[in-house]
Amino acid sequence: xxxxxxxxxxxxxxxxxxxxxxxxxxxxxxxxxxxxxxxxxxxxxxxxxxxxxxxxxxxxxxxxxxxxxxxxxxxxxxxxxxxxxxxxxxxxxxxxxxxxxxxxxxxxxxxxxxxxxxxxxxxxxxxxxxxxxxxxxxxxxxxxxxxxxxxxxxxxxxxxxxxxxxxxxxxxxx
Numbered sequence: 001x002x003x004x005x006x007x008x009x010x011x012x013x014x015x016x017x018x019x020x021x022x023x024x025x026x027x028x029x030x031x032x033x034x035x036x037x038x039x040x041x042x043x044x045x046x047x048x049x050x051x052x053x054x055x056x057x058x059x060x061x062x063x064x065x066x067x068x069x070x071x072x073x074x075x076x077x078x079x080x081x082x083x084x085x086x087x088x089x090x091x092x093x094x095x096x097x098x099x100x101x102x103x104x105x106x107x108x109x110x111x112x113x114x115x116x117x118x119x120x121x122x123x124x125x126x127x128x129x130x131x132x133x134x135x136x137x138x139x140x141x142x143x144x145x146x147x148x149x150x151x152x153x154x155x156x157x158x159x160x161x162x163x164x165x166x167x168x169x170x171x172x173x174x
Contacts, residue, residue: 007156008163 108116 004155004159008160011156011160
């Protein structure tokens with residue numbers, strides 16, 4: 001509340017301050033006789049003459065083109081591949097097997113991949129147990145500085161406008 005009143009006092013003090021001196025006048029515009037007229041110096045430009053163009057005669061006669069295609073040779077159907085019956089696995093093992101089937105060439109070994117995965121799992125678990133911040137908390141922390149900046153820029157003028165309107169309303173009512 002004190003901040004708002006101090007802001008109103010500053011605005012009122014600014015209204016009572018003397019007007020600043022006007023800025024010095026801009027440099028005068030150059031006289032027209034200072035402009036170089038190139039029409040006196042330059043040679044006139046000739047317009048290009050159109051060139052006659054006769055399009056060549058193109059024969060679109062397609063009667064001598066053979067559009068027939070030879071019949072393809074029949075291909076014997078391949079026998080369906082026989083897949084071995086998979087051994088029942090748990091969900092993580094099936095997921096790991098599916099990922100390994102899709103990977104053609106690995107950049108790191110299986111032991112390195114397992115070690116890195118284990119460390120990331122430990123990090124995620126540690127972060128979640130030590131710092132259980134929700135998305136709402138993160139959004140609040142991100143919006144707080146933006147809201148503060150907006151209020152600093154706009155609240156004094158809003159309060160001044162509303163206070164002046166209220167003062168005028170009260171003054172007219174008497």
